[in-house]
Amino acid sequence: MEASDIEAQKVDQLLNMKKIGDKYPVSVIILLTLKWLDSISFSGMYGLLVLYFISQFLYFSDHENYLQHMFRGSVVILAFIGATITDSWLGNFNAFIGCNLFLLLGHVFAMTEEILPENIARSRFLVTSGLLSVAFAAGIKMPCTLCLAGDQFPVHQVKEKNKAFSFLYMSTVFGNFFADISLPSFMEKSCFYKDCYLIYLSASAGIVTFNLVTFIFSKKLFFIEVPQESNLLKIFKCIWSAIKNQLRHCSWKTPRRNHWLDWASEKFSENHISEVKLFFGMLLFLSPFPLFWALVEKQEIEWILQAKKMNRFVAGRSVKNEDVQMIFSAILLINLILMELVFIPLAEWLGINFSLIKKTMIGMILIYFSSLISFLLELQIEKSPNILPGSRESFLRIINVADISFNVTFLKNNSSMSYSRVSRVFQNADDYHRIYLDSDQQYFQIKLHTNTLVKEEEILLEKRTTYAMILHGNRKFYSIILIKETTTKPETGVAYVRIINILNKDVYIILPVDTYNLPKYNGTSSELSIKISRNVNLLCMIEKKENVIKLGLLEFGASYLVFLTEDTPTLKTWKTRQNEIKSLCIGWQLPQILIMGIGKYLLIVSCMEFFYYKAPEGMKVTMQALWTSTLFSSSLILYFVNYISFLPEWIEDFLLSNILLAVVISFFVISYYYQETVLKLWRVPFS
Incomplete structure (x- = not known):
């Protein structure tokens, strides 16, 4: 069958699909519902697996960070592998089913751990395997969902297709919001019972099973694109051919060519070489995003830290940490609904229409302004008195x-x-x-x-x-x-640390000036208060055995409680920070949250559309996976940023805003270069 006949058959299938109001295919509505349920299940499952390590296996906050980095790093690696297999052999529909199976497998691992008798080594293996299974599902499921939703529309339904991408993003946010509400309330009621984890895991596994069964039985409602041969392999062959041919003709007598990829013209067509050039252009387009998302994630962490310091007493009650996160999610969701129902229709009515790259730039600028407001607010927090x-x-x-x-x-x-x-x-x-x-x-x-x-x-x-x-x-x-x-803030440059001994043994802490005895716990507090700076380890003796108290990174002007929790086989400590309560109301965070919400909406939805429309043929899932992987790879960058961070918070916010501005400017330059490349290759206006 010729290519034109295949294309005509595809158009007929798309036009004859069951639709709601002659616009939106029923298959897309199913995807939106499943995406919402999937977000609830994934958010709860991931949070619960990390909670296993913290509470069940006595892993502390540092280990929690390691788990998150392991998980996110696995997502980045597995996403690229899974996307290549999807584009080449599986196809979006089959890959979506496979992702649900891996997600269900992660639940099975965790449920098995809960049912079997207690064994720490086996439990850690099962829960780690569960995290890796969930990581594989998370890395490839979102790209498959986006591409599968886009494939359900004919070419002329561009507006409806863009709406579908927007609603997919809203379904994800709404699912996360629902998980933020349900998981804490569920754990508050049931966490002290033996079977609380098993109940929640069973409910989450039920959601995944429902999604899987619903998706399989609704197969006839979907248009399923037949996967082609791996285009990524062709790109690598073209690159290798260009390099090899250029090395073979490296003599100064050989005429030069306009682009190094043009050396592959003996084996590959001009059209294919142009696609490879555009592929490199899209990789360059992607390059600022890992650092950009790392800075955005850093700012969102700063929101939580700011909220902890601000006045959270409302109507005689304190707003709890989980309530702060839920409020942030609720504001973001309301913001998205207003954008979709009010602001975007108003802009269309006024005739305001931007290209995808311009929308991405506007989103980045708004996110930068949000970070700038966060910096200004931090200055006001520092000036405001304590409650x-x-x-x-x-x-x-x-x-x-x-x-x-x-x-x-x-x-x-x-x-x-x-x-x-x-x-x-x-x-x-x-x-x-x-x-x-x-x-x-x-x-x-x-x-x-x-x-x-x-x-x-x-x-x-x-x-x-x-x-x-x-x-x-x-x-x-x-x-x-x-x-x-303590209610007084330490002097600039030092941190106030209180070391509390809850062991049944005497502890001798050796400082440069003296040795201090912390008697074993006998019903009263046994503590030592010291003022130290930066990252310091203290030497101590327990029953004539030398140990090191690792205090970790200490922020200037902060107060900490450090507990000596266990001494065999090695000394273990746990650190918690005492937060100041400033008089500035938490409501002042609302402007930066609203601006950030609008910026992320414009940026993420525009990039979804961009990488779907502009990806080389046969590489849509791969390019979407590379894009979504930047959201996870940012965590790895953020780890090093946090590790070397020892400045006062207002200075950190100032540096964050300036680095973010530099990234935005670099993206403008890259976007201009990308558009010039497209104009040169295709000689048509870029939009």
Whole structure:
């Protein structure tokens, strides 16, 4: 069958597909629904697998970072491999089914770990295998979904196709938002029961199974593009032919050619060489994005840090960390809905229409302005005074360094409940609770609940004081340590560190000026307060055995609590930071979040469309995978940025804004070069 006949048959199939309102194929509506469910399942599954390492296997925050980098690095590598196989042999439809199978396999690994008897080595192997399975699914599923959705429209339905890309992005954001709501509330109710993980994993696996079955049974509603021979292999052959031919004719007598790829003209057509040139142009177009997304991710982390320092007491209640993340997601979702339903139709009505590259540039500029606003806000935060407890108030946060999570109930006068919440093991406790006192001093009753234990203790709180309530112990004995936290900021250039010994052994800390003894835990706090700078390791002795206390990176002007948690076979520590509570309201973060949301929408959706339309024939999934991989590879860059970062936060924000501006300018230059290349190759206007 000739190429023209194949194209005509394709057009007939697309025109005869079942549609809603003669515009949107039913297959696209199915993809949007499945993408929403998939985002819920993936977000919950990934968060839960990391939570396994933190709570079940006693991995601490540094190990959590390593897990995330391992996961994201696996996504980048596996995405490229999977995309090449998809374009060459599998096709989008079959690859989508394979991704669901790998995602289901990740659930099976985690569920198997929960069902089998406890074995740390086997559990770590199963959960790591689950993360890798999820990584493979994450790396290739989004590119397959985008390309499969684009293939369902005829050539003339450009507007409808662009809408489909926008709605796919909105489905992802809405799914993540739903996961942000459901997972914390679910874990709050069930985390202290044995089967809480199994219940959530079963529900998530049910979603994946439903997606898989629905997709397979709706196959007749989809237009399925037949995969071609690997175009990537042809590109490599063309490059190798050009290099080999150029080396063979390296004499100065041989006439030069306009481009080094033109040396492959003896074996490849001019059209194919032009495609290879455009492929390199698209790779150059992609080059700024890993660093760009690393800076954006850094800024989003700064939002959370800013929120922790700002006034989060609203209507007498403190907005918790998980609530802050949920609020950010909700604002982003509302922003996207307004963009799609109000601003974009208004722009079309006014006749405003930009090319894809111009939309990408506008998105980058808006993201830069968001970072600039974040820097200005950080300056205001530094200037604003701290909030201190009132005349009949205390501030209190819960830190759990025991070997099990607790449901903590706070009672006043044995009857009036102040609050009740779950405290997880080694979770960074940044939320301060405002406790109201009836007098200058007052006793409160604390109840610690687990599935097998109820323990009651009493604590005394004083007015105008900030406390940290430490839950400590093991299955033999649990207790509460109450310590007063500092309310003064250390001098510029140093950090304030309090080392707390919760071991059943004496610890001798050796400093340049003296040796300090931290007695073993005997029901009261045993601590040492020092002021040090940057990244410092301390030498200590435990039962005549020399150990090193690794404090990690310490930020200037910050206060930390460092717990000595375990000494066999090596000394283990856990560090948590004490956050200041500034008077500036958290609502001032709204402008930068709104601008960032609009910028990311324009940038991501425009790039989705760009890499679908402009990718060389037979390489649509590969180019989409390269694009989506930049979102994950940014984390690897961010790791090194965080590792060498030791400046005050307002200076970091200033540098972040300037580096981001440099990246935006470099992208403008690359985009101009790319458009000139296209004009030169095809001699048609680029849009």
